[in-house]
Amino acid sequence: MNWLTNTVLPKIRALGAKKEVKDNLWTKCPACAQMVFQRDLDAAQRVCPHCGHHMRLGAKARLEMLFDDAQWTRVPVPDVPMDPLKFRDSKRYSDRMKEARARSESPDAMTVGLGRIGGHPAVVTVQDFAFMGGSMGLAVGEAFVTAALKAVSERCPLVVVTASGGARMQEGILSLMQMPRSTVAVQRLREAGLPYIVVLTDPTTGGVTASYAMLGDIHIAEPGALIGFAGPRVIEQTIRETLPQGFQRAEYLLEHGMLDMVVHRHRLKEALARLIGLLTVREQVQAVAEIDIPEAAPTAN
Amino acid sequence: MRVYLDFEKPIAELENSIRELERTAEGGNVNVADELTRLRAKAEAMIRTVYGKLEPWQKTQVARHQDRPHFEDYIGGLIEEFVALAGDRGFADDTAIVGGLGRLRGRSVMVIGHEKGRGTEGRIKHNFGMARPEGYRKAIRLMRMADRFRVPVVTFIDTPGAYPGVDAEARGQAEAIARAIDCCLDIKVPLVAAVVGEGGSGGAIAIGAADRVLMLEHAIYSVASPEACASILWHASDKAPDAAEALKVTAADLLRLGVIDEIVPEPLGGAHRAAEDTVRSVGDAVGRHLDQLAGQDPNALREQRRRKFLDMGRGI
Ligand SMILES: [Zn+2]
Numbered sequence: 001m002n003w004l005t006n007t008v009l010p011k012i013r014a015l016g017a018k019k020e021v022k023d024n025l026w027t028k029c030p031a032c033a034q035m036v037f038q039r040d041l042d043a044a045q046r047v048c049p050h051c052g053h054h055m056r057l058g059a060k061a062r063l064e065m066l067f068d069d070a071q072w073t074r075v076p077v078p079d080v081p082m083d084p085l086k087f088r089d090s091k092r093y094s095d096r097m098k099e100a101r102a103r104s105e106s107p108d109a110m111t112v113g114l115g116r117i118g119g120h121p122a123v124v125t126v127q128d129f130a131f132m133g134g135s136m137g138l139a140v141g142e143a144f145v146t147a148a149l150k151a152v153s154e155r156c157p158l159v160v161v162t163a164s165g166g167a168r169m170q171e172g173i174l175s176l177m178q179m180p181r182s183t184v185a186v187q188r189l190r191e192a193g194l195p196y197i198v199v200l201t202d203p204t205t206g207g208v209t210a211s212y213a214m215l216g217d218i219h220i221a222e223p224g225a226l227i228g229f230a231g232p233r234v235i236e237q238t239i240r241e242t243l244p245q246g247f248q249r250a251e252y253l254l255e256h257g258m259l260d261m262v263v264h265r266h267r268l269k270e271a272l273a274r275l276i277g278l279l280t281v282r283e284q285v286q287a288v289a290e291i292d293i294p295e296a297a298p299t300a301n
Numbered sequence: 302m303r304v305y306l307d308f309e310k311p312i313a314e315l316e317n318s319i320r321e322l323e324r325t326a327e328g329g330n331v332n333v334a335d336e337l338t339r340l341r342a343k344a345e346a347m348i349r350t351v352y353g354k355l356e357p358w359q360k361t362q363v364a365r366h367q368d369r370p371h372f373e374d375y376i377g378g379l380i381e382e383f384v385a386l387a388g389d390r391g392f393a394d395d396t397a398i399v400g401g402l403g404r405l406r407g408r409s410v411m412v413i414g415h416e417k418g419r420g421t422e423g424r425i426k427h428n429f430g431m432a433r434p435e436g437y438r439k440a441i442r443l444m445r446m447a448d449r450f451r452v453p454v455v456t457f458i459d460t461p462g463a464y465p466g467v468d469a470e471a472r473g474q475a476e477a478i479a480r481a482i483d484c485c486l487d488i489k490v491p492l493v494a495a496v497v498g499e500g501g502s503g504g505a506i507a508i509g510a511a512d513r514v515l516m517l518e519h520a521i522y523s524v525a526s527p528e529a530c531a532s533i534l535w536h537a538s539d540k541a542p543d544a545a546e547a548l549k550v551t552a553a554d555l556l557r558l559g560v561i562d563e564i565v566p567e568p569l570g571g572a573h574r575a576a577e578d579t580v581r582s583v584g585d586a587v588g589r590h591l592d593q594l595a596g597q598d599p600n601a602l603r604e605q606r607r608r609k610f611l612d613m614g615r616g617i
Contacts, residue, residue, distance in 0.1 A: 081615075138614050172523065172524055172548045173560050174617075176502060176524040179482055180482050181611055181613060183479070183482045183486055184610055185611070209479075229503070248470060
């Protein structure tokens with residue numbers, strides 16, 4: 001288990017160094033209702049030490065957790081048109097965006113990082129549910145496309161960590177168009193022969209699930225994560241019945257063949273490192289084949 | 302019996318008087334020809350005015366009109382030698398999406414579309430055009446087959462959205478839609494899509510990531526239904542007209558945003574007033590685009606389609 005030395009310890013050090021105030025805070029676990037000391041919760045990557053419940057994790061913490069030595073560089077994402085529909089409900093979308101940006105370290109709900117996982121170069125792109133419910137609009141689409149094309153140019157795998165309520169309604173049809181758009185990005189990876197791994201976290205629903213989140217070579221989910229196309233409330237309203245226990249949870253999807261595995265957050269980096277290692281033998285095989293072919297030719301004669 | 306929408310009330314009153322007058326004329330020798338001509342001209346002018354400035358919420362109702370031509374009408378009016386093909390080869394035949402081979406203006410095509418069904422029984426049979434995973438998987442199977450035999454694909458979009466049910470989720474609704482979009486963007490034969498009624502979210506784009514996307518004048522195409530959007534963002538489903546306005550769901554909006562390629566005009570007073578004319582107009586437009594796409598290099602065609610979606614929204 002080197003998540004402790006690679007990720008947790010640097011994080012504790014970082015916390016000790018700059019964020020003393022945060023140490024006094026307590027968080028109530030939404031699953032078991034126990035109070036958890038903030039510092040302990042962060043050190044445990046926001047997994048409840050009492051019941052194992054996986055709480056939502058921000059993009060920065062997630063990237064630090066997954067990359068070796070918590071080292072990564074941000075991949076810049078090109079700007080996209082702001083508020084293309086001039087959308088307004090009870091509030092202006094542009095005002096909602098200003099508020100969301102003021103609370104966030106990122107300009108939108110997806111952050112792209114480049115680093116190493118178990119020594120292998122990798123691009124990891126993380127969706128942050130805290131930013132407008134991780135909703136997918138032009139900016140998330142642009143970030144995903146940027147991440148995929150970066151992986152192609154670096155000849156390395158892409159890992160996406162999803163967390164989203166679905167399409168960003170305030171960008172209307174342009175949000176829907178991020179589904180085919182991100183799909184083209186996945187096809188670019190596929191045709192470049194690069195692994196594409198999806199890590200589904202709580203919650204992943206709607207247009208995100210129905211596009212890039214279900215097109216991975218490998219699908220991993222965190223325990224208990226809600227994953228589906230339609231949200232549970234919409235389904236309940238349609239069928240007018242109470243939903244079965246555990247419905248649309250990670251374990252349910254595993255049972256129904258939609259996932260390869262459900263992995264505890266503390267073992268996620270390890271799992272990714274192993275999978276990436278196993279999937280990136282191609283260059284070795286090609287190198288061996290190039291040497292073997294001329295030798296094989298005379299014996300065929 | 303013509304079915305009138307709420308906003309068509311003045312039209313309904315006028316047309317009812319016309320019908321009454323026609324009956325009177327049949328019965329006796331009263332000369333009402335002049336009066337009839339006058340009233341008919343007045344009705345036409347009124348329809349022209351009302352339909353010339355339909356609001357997005359009114360268009361939503363026109364797009365859902367029960368007499369609007371459905372997939373089966375397009376098949377009946379446009380496709381010769383139609384052979385329906387059923388089943389996803391895994392679980393079931395989902396009739397919310399219908400498909401098959403046939404000839405459009407002499408050209409062999411694979412036709413796939415949503416069917417909402419007519420009448421209570423028909424609507425239940427076709428699940429109101431809301432497909433389960435098997436529907437999308439059937440569409441994938443047919444698109445792959447078309448690709449193998451170099452047959453172009455034509456899709457007709459008319460769905461409230463993918464079915465939100467326990468069974469659909471259990472069998473991978475999201476994965477089925479994702480794979481269908483993937484398939485649309487993977488085949489190397491021409492793909493022309495026509496949004497003829499309601500383009501409902503993921504259920505629509507599943508068969509809509511096409512080389513050319515055409516849209517009927519009063520059809521709508523949206524990330525969410527105005528009702529769903531209103532209940533999510535306004536927390537009030539009676540705000541659907543506001544949501545329809547804000548979401549930009551009309552053909553004119555989508556053309557401006559670069560999401561669709563062409564608007565197919567509807568007959569005066571909407572497609573439901575003249576189904577055959579509508580079907581013919583759609584057929585003309587689809588045929589023209591198939592002609593343009595025919596003979597293109599398969600790899601270049603696919604790359605163009607991918608580029609189109611990759612660049613979408615960037616230049617707004
Ligand atoms: Zn707990």
